[in-house]
Amino acid sequence: MSLLIERDVSLKLYNTLAVDVSARFFVAVHSLEQLQDALAWAKQQGVAVFLLGGGSNLVLTADLHALVIYIQLRGIQLLSEDAHSAQIEVQAGENWHAFVQWSLAQGFSGLENLSLIPGSVGAAPVQNIGAYGVELKDHLESVLVLDRETGQTQRLSAEQCQFAYRDSVFKRESGRRVILSVIFKLPKQATLHLDYGHLRSYLAEQQVLQPTAQDVSRAVCAIRAEKLPDPQQLANAGSFFKNPVISAEHAQQLKQNYPALVSFAQDDGSVKLAAGWLIEQAGWKGVRQGDAGVHAKQALVLVNYGGATGIQILQLAAQIQADIFQRFAVELEIEPNVMGQVNTPA
Structure with missing residues (x-):
């Protein structure tokens, strides 16, 4: 088994609140096979499992007497595209903001209002992340998961994810499913959402009269940076x-x-x-x-x-x-x- 399982690892660098608790066991997994091996090891040892993504939406209150599995699956694949939209599969370990910027650079819109949200792509469906009038569910097509109860992979449609405001089946049935990748359907012609928060007024102040999706992303980043502290700094x-x-x-x-x-x-x-x-x-x-x-x-x-x-x-x-x-x-x-x-x- 090609796993490096560490003992008594501080999680201070793995949660954006920088709470200093420790994991009894810790392993980073980069593939489905490594994930399955880690789950099998935990079952064999009789220890609990805690799944960790970007650690950006987490409050840790005590040491975790468990195997913490740090999800590091990487990759972005363009599955299909036509004149109107593109279908993209993104692995769970990809950084969310980096993916948003990648999608905009390719000419795909829809996620610009969700710029600069910290965390990983795999963690995004759990909370159905949202900002400035847009939610993840608006452009999510399906989620590939490993069901720990059956040991099988399964693709869930957006409807099966049971999305609600900052909620989903993944949050309500925490720990049952491990998100492996997410498929998005993103339009090529932007339908901009500007009437939430200060987006429209900010763009006007910057004299951006006909904003593009990238303009909106830059505005969101500027507004968030002005009001929200960078976890690397605070x-x-x-x-x-x-x-x-x-x-x-x-x-x-x-x-x-x-x-x-x-x-x-x-x-x-x-x-x-x-x-x-x-x-x-x-x-x-x-x-x-x-x-x-x-x-x-x-x-x-x-x-x-x-x-x-x-x-x-x-x-x-x-x-x-x-x-x-x-x-x-x-x-x-x-x-x-x-x-x-x-x-x-x-």
């Missing part, structure tokens, strides 16, 4: 809370007390609120408790100034949740996956 897991969805009646009541409330009407009649706005209004922006804090430029982001534990970050999050509920009667849900001690058999 450890964070991106947006820490989901934007809450409430009833129209509740939203109207809040509007009466807070006329500047940032909200977005949904197709089903409900209203989505900007969680960052709520947190900022409550005075949490820039608050620091030890090495855990709320980012000074974006209240939606919790950061690790160096030595915060996952527990300390979650304690800060819980205080914010309680305060927002008391002030606005709105429940905030944590967006990253929270992982504690893993010690159950694989």
